[in-house]
Amino acid sequence: MSRAGRFIVLEGLDGAGTxxxxxxxxxxxxxxxxxxxxxxxxxxxPVGALLxxxxxxxxNGGGGGGFDPSALALLFAADRLDHLSAEVLxxxxxxxxxxxxxxxxxxxxxxxxxxGDARWVAEVNGLARAPDLTIFLRxxxxxxxxRRRGAGTTPELYEVDAFQRRVARSxxxxxxxxxxxxxxxAVLDGEQPVAQVAxxxxxxxAALRRR
Ligand code: TMP
Numbered sequence: 001m002s003r004a005g006r007f008i009v010l011e012g013l014d015g016a017g018t019x020x021x022x023x024x025x026x027x028x029x030x031x032x033x034x035x036x037x038x039x040x041x042x043x044x045x046p047v048g049a050l051l052x053x054x055x056x057x058x059x060n061g062g063g064g065g066g067f068d069p070s071a072l073a074l075l076f077a078a079d080r081l082d083h084l085s086a087e088v089l090x091x092x093x094x095x096x097x098x099x100x101x102x103x104x105x106x107x108x109x110x111x112x113x114x115x116g117d118a119r120w121v122a123e124v125n126g127l128a129r130a131p132d133l134t135i136f137l138r139x140x141x142x143x144x145x146x147r148r149r150g151a152g153t154t155p156e157l158y159e160v161d162a163f164q165r166r167v168a169r170s171x172x173x174x175x176x177x178x179x180x181x182x183x184x185x186a187v188l189d190g191e192q193p194v195a196q197v198a199x200x201x202x203x204x205x206a207a208l209r210r211r
Contacts, residue, residue: 005035005096006208007088007129009103010201012137013168014159015144015151016190017197021137022101024198025205029097037091040101042076043083051075055156070120073111077124080104084129104128105136105185108174109167110158122177130183133208135201136175137190141165 008025010018022038029036042048042055053059054067054075061067080103088098104125112118139147141164148159158167179185188200 003095005092005094005098006133006205007092007098007100007131008205008208009100009105009131009134010137011102011105011109011134011171012190013139013141013144013164013171014156015147015164016137016139017147017194018101018137020194021135021197021201022099024194025099025201028198028202029099029205035096036099037087037096038099038101039083039087041080041083041103041106043079043087045079045082045086047075047079047082051079055158056154057157069111069114073107073115073121074124076107076111077128080107080125080128089129100131103131103134105134105171105174105178108178109171112174113163113166113170118173118177132184133204134178134183134185135204136171136185136187137197138187139190141168143191144168 010022010025012018019040022040026036026038042051050059051072054072061071083100088100091098107121107125108118111121115121141161144164145161148155158164175185175187186204188197188204190197192200
């Protein structure tokens with residue numbers, strides 16, 4: 001029987017480098033001869049596609065204005081469960097490592113702010129299996145902003161500077177509560193050069209294998 005793969009999550013502010021580091025980790029693991037699948041949330045599934053439209057501000061809520069924050073929090077949670085059952089769990093069961101660019105910690109950080117109810121956000125995400133490791137790339141909101149501007153993409157719903165500064169603090173609170181719940185979390189200095197961060201991520205994942 002093949003051994004289950006490892007479920008690794010990369011987290012951080014918009015501009016923290018989670019997408020780049022997810023891709024590099026996937027490449028590194030494949031270079032070591034492992035099967036590794038890189039994915040992201042919002043996912044490529046139907047709920048994820050809807051969320052992408054909301055984030056790009058292409059669609060509004062039913063009343064024509066912004067989406068209700070609690071409805072949006074439920075969509076993120078629903079996408080997570082669909083992503084898990086359709087993509088993540090089958091691959092883990094087949095022995096593949098799965099790397100997700102964002103997962104529950106994003107909801108705990110962002111939706112706790114937008115809904116004002118961190119406990120409820122944790123509750124609606126209660127069915128989402130815990131990752132084997134969540135790696136938080138800590139980057140100051142100021143630097144994340146410089147990186148987002150450098151990328152030159154159209155700002156999405158949450159890519160507003162004042163909000164991102166609040167998200168940075170919200171992540172720190174969410175890290176504490178996730179740790180208290182027994183989840184395995186590592187924090188890395190995401191302000192280091194890309195290659196250095198990639199080495200640190202790979203070292204954490206290698207240590208996980210020896211557990
Ligand atoms: P990204 O694809 O650039 O990471 O953008 C996804 C955006 O969605 C980012 O602003 C974070 C936000 N988000 C949440 O607010 N809650 C969540 O649960 C997830 C997965 C993402």
